[in-house]
Amino acid sequence: MTQKRPNIGFGRRMSRREALGLGAAGAGAILLGGCGGGAGSSGGTSGSSGTGGALGSNKNKKITFGSIGWTEDVALSNLSKVVMEKDLGYGSVDIKGPLELGPLFLGVAGGGLTAFQDVWMPNNKNYLNSAKVKPKVELLPPWFEGKTKYGLAVPMYMKKKGIVSIADLNKAGTNVITGIEPSASFMPVIRNKVIPGYNLHMKLVTSSTAAMLAELQKKYSAKQPIVIPAWSPHWMNKKYDLWYLKDPKGLEKPFSNSSKLQTVVNKNLKNDDPVTYAFLKAVRLTADQVNSLELEIKKAGSDNPIKGVNNWLAKGNHKVVEPWIKAARKAAGQA
Structure with a gap:
């Protein structure tokens, strides 16, 4: 199941169904200490945003997203990368992974990762509530506007x-x-x-x-x-x-229960980098938007998610990310 790719595509270290059924045991894994180079390609560009030029103050920032390699995580992390680099002028937005859930939460807590954008709640609460994680992170409001x-x-x-x-x-x-x-x-x-x-x-x-x-x-x-x-x-x-299919006897539960999809960031991000914090907090996507974005990435090929993201943005979807850009610009005093 483990696949190492030069780009964060659709390879995964464990299946979603396996990981969402895990308890706290995985939270004792490796603590990521540094912002290593990401695996996502930076090729391609998004369309013109109409929300102003890039923010010069972002040029020297180094942002690292942790990724578990699940399809919605691949989609959102690469979409964030494209928008942050093209529309907000970030010098380096890397994607590190695929990683398992324990290292992802510990990486954010330790500062080696800026954020992990695919937290399933309440499924991942044991990782979030770990003594090594909870005091050092912040869970942002759900970015997924729908029901899993x-x-x-x-x-x-x-x-x-x-x-x-x-x-x-x-x-x-x-x-x-x-x-x-x-x-x-x-x-x-x-x-x-x-x-x-x-x-x-x-x-x-x-x-x-x-x-x-x-x-x-x-x-x-x-x-x-x-x-x-x-x-x-x-x-x-x-x-x-x-x-x-309807499940009148409820035998599929708790797997069939709806989850919230959220982003976890280091607790210091709000003060240390309010622009990135505002951007991540503003992210919102509907089920149809996520599914269509994933499909464009699949069409582009698992080794080139950036191409799929750009194809999706070019099909009239840049308007979806403009509120995220505006939130970041507002935080930078350039509303």
């Missing part, structure tokens, strides 16, 4: 045929649930709780996230039945019309 989703899903053409609930799956036309990594925490829940709890005559087949998505593409193109674990935000929700 997680659970078994089917294409909408199956929902139209009456597959509305997990309880309907015995008549789905398939006896297979196409799963993801066997280490993912949701897989035992499906196998040990959902399948027997709903008396499903189905088999869970584990593989990988990439293999699941490839099978989804194949079945969806042929309008054939398929049942998968799905989650949002993720580009699959933009590319495919999916229906998240």
Whole structure:
């Protein structure tokens, strides 16, 4: 599962489903002490913002985002990088990763990382509340303006045929649930709780996230039945019309509970760098915006997320980031 790339693309050190099921044990990992070089490419430019020129005071700043490598983190960290460098004149915005959750939280607490933008709450509360982390960080308000989703899903053409609930799956036309990594925490829940709890005559087949998505593409193109674990935000929700199955017995919980997506920064950032602090605090994205941004990055190739970001901005989306830019300029006294 670990993939080292010269750019922060869609490789990941652990699956989202695995990491979101972890407790505090990972919080004892390595403390990152210095701002090492990032992995994100700085090639390409965003469109003209119409919000004024770059801030000269940002030219010598060195910002380092930590990344876990999940798709929404790749999307947001690279979008932030492009806007901060192009529109606000930051000299260096690096992305370090993929890293696991323990080092990410400890890195922000220790000052080696400026921010980590993919905190899932309350899922990651054990990391945040660690004695080595909590006194040294600040959790910013949610940047994701929507509700996360997680659970078994089917294409909408199956929902139209009456597959509305997990309880309907015995008549789905398939006896297979196409799963993801066997280490993912949701897989035992499906196998040990959902399948027997709903008396499903189905088999869970584990593989990988990439293999699941490839099978989804194949079945969806042929309008054939398929049942998968799905989650949002993720580009699959933009590319495919999916229906998240109802769970009347609540057997998917707590994984199906909605989470807040937030950014964690070092506690000193507000005083040490109010411009960066204001920018990060102003970030807001809807589910549709995140999903479409992720899809553009996927189209551009996992080794070139900057190209995908610029393509997304060029499609009339620069207006999305203009309030972030204005917040930074206001903090710099150039509103």
